[in-house]
Amino acid sequence: MSDEEEAWSLTDSWDYGDEPAAAPQPETNAAPVTVTGTRVRLAPDWRERIDPRSLHTEVVTAANQAAAEAALRGTGPVREPVRPDPATDPITPADALRLLDSVRADLDAFARQVAAFDNRPEWVDSDGGHVSGSTAHGAVREFEIDAKWARSAPNAEIEAELTDVLTRLRDKDDPSALIAGPRTPAVAELRALTADPQALLRRVGLLPSKGPSA
Numbered sequence: 034m035s036d037e038e039e040a041w042s043l044t045d046s047w048d049y050g051d052e053p054a055a056a057p058q059p060e061t062n063a064a065p066v067t068v069t070g071t072r073v074r075l076a077p078d079w080r081e082r083i084d085p086r087s088l089h090t091e092v093v094t095a096a097n098q099a100a101a102e103a104a105l106r107g108t109g110p111v112r113e114p115v116r117p118d119p120a121t122d123p124i125t126p127a128d129a130l131r132l133l134d135s136v137r138a139d140l141d142a143f144a145r146q147v148a149a150f151d152n153r154p155e156w157v158d159s160d161g162g163h164v165s166g167s168t169a170h171g172a173v174r175e176f177e178i179d180a181k182w183a184r185s186a187p188n189a190e191i192e193a194e195l196t197d198v199l200t201r202l203r204d205k206d207d208p209s210a211l212i213a214g215p216r217t218p219a220v221a222e223l224r225a226l227t228a229d230p231q232a233l234l235r236r237v238g239l240l241p242s243k244g245p246s247a
Contacts, residue, residue, distance in 0.1 A: 066091040068099040071203050073195035075188045085183040089176040096173040096199055124226075124236045135219035143215040150211060157201040159194040166198040168206050173199070 065079040066088070073092065076082070083091060158165045163179040163186075176198070183191060214220075226233045234240040 064091075064095065066095045068092075068095040068199070070099070070103075071196060071200040073192050073199060075192055077188065079188075080184070085178075086180045088180070088183050089178045092176045092178070092195055092199075093173050100172065121232070121236065121242075123238065124233075129237070132219060132222060135217075136223050139215050139217040139220050143211075147211060150208065153205050157198055157205060159197040161190070161194045161197075163191075164194040164198045166202050168202050171206055173202060 063076050065076045065082050067074045067076075073095070079088075156165050156167045163182045164176065166176045167174050176195075178195075226236075231240065235242050
């Protein structure tokens, strides 16, 4: 192609808007730190927008904001457990003693769970050892992050340790397994028995069994 033809081709490209598209600019409106559930994400340019020494403050703010939004969304309606039809077979003294022994053991185990929850550690550490965090009254209170490590570590590595600590904090302070009390087969059976005192008295032989209806 001659110089004149090449110049003409370039002019055509300019006239018809065929110039190469500009590279997309990075988003600057996104927060430097975002939290979804317990997963922490860092903006690619977070070091240009905040000092690594203040990263812990951004993490605490984002984590508590995510927790507040999740609480507002709620957990949906609570479903009542499906109760099986009550049994009618007789209960012998040996059966009753076995059930009470099982319930007592389950209650002792539940008491240990409650004690462990009350005495849970204040701080937790990441496996990598660069991040630690604490909670108070169900909210993230403080994060400590190795600022020297945060200045140079890959974002994915930092995100992994932040997520690790946040997950452990949420698990540590989650009382959902304790709120409803012990849920074991023996406890459920005892509750079913005491829900109908008349049926219970019939099964242990203190009331006559119901005869066939006329």
